[in-house]
Amino acid sequence: MLTREEDRFVRVADLDGSAIGFVDAVLARPHEEAERQxxxxxxxxxxxxxxxxxxxGHWRSGAGxxxxxxxxxxxxxxxxxxxxxxxxATSPVSVPFYERRMGYHRQSIVFAKRLR
Structure with missing residues (x-):
């Protein structure tokens, strides 16, 4: 699936001209067969x-x-x-950031199993 340029959001956080972080996000439009999902x-x-x-070195600076x-x-x-x-799920940095700082909540669990 190709993403239209206007549906993509990429930003860089910089400090004194140096990149210290970035975010990449895309807009997902309603699924064509949403009524069957x-x-x-x-x-x-x-x-x-x-x-x-x-x-x-810039964690907890407000950049994220x-x-x-x-x-x-x-x-x-x-x-x-x-x-x-x-x-x-076990990240001691990102889980508190999203839950406590940003107000996100856990919605699903993804299971994984290594085969080799």
Whole structure:
């Protein structure tokens, strides 16, 4: 699936001309066959955050929160009803950031099993 340029959001946080973080997100338009899907969210415009990264030396500086706030503003302006993202369930950094700082909640669990 190709993403139209206007449906992509990429921003870089910089400090004194040096990149210290970035965010990459895309707008997902309602699924063509949403009425046949089990997930109601597929009938709504929503934003998927593909990546958020901040250099370790700049954690808790506000850079990540600023990037996520920018994504949320962009998503609202495009009529999105939901933002989703993935992170590791055991991350001592990203889980508290998304839950406590940004107000996100856990919605699903993805299971994985290594075969080799």
């Amino acid at each position: 089990l997930l109601r969210e597929l009938a709504l415009p929503r934003v998927l955050v593909n990546a958020l990264a901040v250099q370790r 929160a600023g990037l996520m706030t920018a994504v949320e503003q962009w998503a609202r302006a495009r009529g999105a009803h939901l933002i989703t993202l993935d992170t590791y």
